[in-house]
Structures are given as C-alpha cells and as structure tokens.
Amino acid sequence: MAVINTGLLTKGLRSEFFQRFNDTKTNFADLSTRIQSNSDSETYKWLGSIPRMREWGTGRIAKGIGTESYSVENLKYESTLEVDRDEISDDKTGQIRIRVGELAARAATHKDYLLAQLLINGATAGFNSYDGVSFFHYAHVSGSSGAQDNRITSDAVTPEDPTVTEFKASLKTAIGAMIGFKDDQGDPMSLSASGLVCVVPTTMYMTALEAVNATVVNSTSNALQGVARVVAFPWLTDLSNWFLLKTDGIIRPFIFQDRESVEFSALTEDSDEGFRREKFLYGARARYRMAYGYWQYAVSMDMASIV
Numbered sequence: 093m094a095v096i097n098t099g100l101l102t103k104g105l106r107s108e109f110f111q112r113f114n115d116t117k118t119n120f121a122d123l124s125t126r127i128q129s130n131s132d133s134e135t136y137k138w139l140g141s142i143p144r145m146r147e148w149g150t151g152r153i154a155k156g157i158g159t160e161s162y163s164v165e166n167l168k169y170e171s172t173l174e175v176d177r178d179e180i181s182d183d184k185t186g187q188i189r190i191r192v193g194e195l196a197a198r199a200a201t202h203k204d205y206l207l208a209q210l211l212i213n214g215a216t217a218g219f220n221s222y223d224g225v226s227f228f229h230y231a232h233v234s235g236s237s238g239a240q241d242n243r244i245t246s247d248a249v250t251p252e253d254p255t256v257t258e259f260k261a262s263l264k265t266a267i268g269a270m271i272g273f274k275d276d277q278g279d280p281m282s283l284s285a286s287g288l289v290c291v292v293p294t295t296m297y298m299t300a301l302e303a304v305n306a307t308v309v310n311s312t313s314n315a316l317q318g319v320a321r322v323v324a325f326p327w328l329t330d331l332s333n334w335f336l337l338k339t340d341g342i343i344r345p346f347i348f349q350d351r352e353s354v355e356f357s358a359l360t361e362d363s364d365e366g367f368r369r370e371k372f373l374y375g376a377r378a379r380y381r382m383a384y385g386y387w388q389y390a391v392s393m394d395m396a397s398i399v
Contacts, residue, residue, distance in 0.1 A: 105356075167381055168377070192374055228387070236277055237274045243392045251332035292334040294324045338390075
C-alpha cells in the first residue's frame with residue numbers, strides 16, 4: 093500500500109518548514125554582528141585595534157593588528173523528528189505538520205537561546221572576551237583603556253521585582269557606564285546613547301517597558317523615555333539580573349559566526365529507515381557559533397537588595 097500523500101512528504105514539507113522558520117521572530121540578528129565563516133574556526137585579532145585619526149605630519153603611521161585575539165570553532169547542531177509511517181497514513185488533522193512547524197520555530201530561535209547562554213555565563217571564568225577575562229568583569233584592561241567595569245549593581249527593595257523607579261535608576265547607571273567605556277587607544281567606544289536594548293527576564297518585562305516608555309514616572313517627567321528597546325528572554329534564570337546592549341556599532345556585543353545555514357531534510361519511504369523500520373525522519377541541521385564581540389557594548393546589571 094502506498095503512503096498517502098497528506099502534504100507531509102519532503103518537497104511540500106520543506107517549503108512549509110522554511111516559511112515557518114522565516115516567519116518566526118528572533119532577536120539575535122539585531123544583537124550580533126554576522127561574520128561569514130569559511131573554515132572550521134575563525135580567529136579574531138582585530139577587536140579593539142583601530143587607531144584614531146591623527147594629523148598627517150611626516151606621513152602615515154601604520155598600526156598593526158593587536159596581540160589580543162581568540163579563536164572560535166564552529167559547532168554543528170541538529171534536531172530530528174521520527175514519525176511512524178502509519179502516523180502519516182492516518183494523519184487527518186495535520187498534527188505532524190504542526191510538529192514540523194514547531195521544529196522550524198525551535199531551529200529559528202536556537203541562536204537566541206545560545207546568545208542567552210552567553211549572557212547567563214558571561215561573568216563565569218572561561219567565558220572570556222577578546223581581552224582574556226570573563227565577558228562581564230570588574231576590571232577589563234586593554235592597552236591604554238585603564239581598568240573598566242561592565243558588571244554593575246543597583247539597589248532594589250525586591251531584586252527579582254524592582255519598581256519602575258528602581259529599574260529606571262539602574263538603566264541610568266548602566267547607560268552612564270557604557271558611554272564611559274574606552275578602547276585600547278583610550279578613546280570612547282560609545283559616542284551616543286543610541287541603539288540600546290534592555291534584555292530582561294520575562295518577569296521584569298512589563299516593568300522595563302514602563303520604565304522606558306512611560307512619559308511620567310512617579311509624577312516626574314521621564315527623561316529616559318524611548319532611550320532603549322526592551323526584549324524579554326525566557327531562558328534567563330536569574331530574575332534579578334538584566335543586560336544593557338548597544339547594537340548600532342559596526343561590531344556588536346556578540347558575533348554570529350555563520351558557517352552553514354539551517355537546512356531541512358527528510359528520510360521517507362525510499363530510505364533504509366522507511367523500508368526496515370517504517371520510520372520517517374525529518375530534521376534540521378546547521379553549523380555556526382555565537383561568540384562574544386565587544387564587551388564595551390554590554391553591561392550586566394544585578395539588582396541588589398537594599399540593606
């Protein structure tokens with residue numbers, strides 16, 4: 093008996109997979125700089141090494157690539173569904189199509205998930221920026237920058253549930269710190285408070301929205317109105333910790349190292365699995381890596397209890 097074509101065979105399903113994949117809202121593209129990778133790993137030697145403009149004088153003075161560097165190896169990712177042949181033959185409600193749609197959505201948001209893990213672990217030893225210390229650190233030092241801190245605390249009566257006023261105060265502190273960060277030449281990295289994104293746990297989302305969108309906070313005109321966009325990441329587990337990112341630089345706080353884009357494939361009735369076990373496989377596969385970019389464009393804000 094032939095398999096009933098319910099629209100779940102490879103050609104139509106691939107089109108449906110990528111339609112759902114492309115329609116799924118993601119944030120990684122706004123928060124990271126895409127670097128096309130052409131090998132199994134890439135080495136970044138150029139972060140923080142751009143010289144300032146100077147008077148011509150006796151001629152050009154070339155500055156070489158900085159000694160600070162790190163290598164990022166591409167990783168391979170996959171997700172595969174196994175479907176019994178009888179499930180396809182008996183499918184009347186499109187349940188399998190829904191499952192493949194969910195596979196597409198998970199594949200689309202995977203890079204957001206990886207970025208969230210970089211945020212969560214950014215203060216942990218081994219999760220290092222290009223300067224050799226953890227991405228969120230109390231003493232970043234690079235060339236002539238001096239010691240700089242992008243791991244900051246701000247007061248809150250209930251750290252996991254700050255008030256709008258408390259969040260606004262923490263945002264003001266974070267912006268002030270970010271604008272003051274310098275590169276290895278001792279020059280400011282952020283010349284304006286633009287392209288700012290607050291990445292918050294879902295429990296802090298509404299508070300953060302009100303803090304940046306309200307015209308008035310506590311009967312006072314809100315000077316921070318519209319200064320930042322708010323994104324909620326459901327993967328953030330520390331409910332008292334949020335992040336300020338600057339996303340309009342040439343290099344952003346994170347790098348999306350793209351080696352092989354997501355592809356969709358299937359093993360159906362003509363495959364060995366389909367013949368021997370009557371199991372059809374539908375899967376997504378890709379090679380890429382999310383990595384740290386400029387730490388100067390990221391601040392980790394810990395809401396701390398008022399003692």
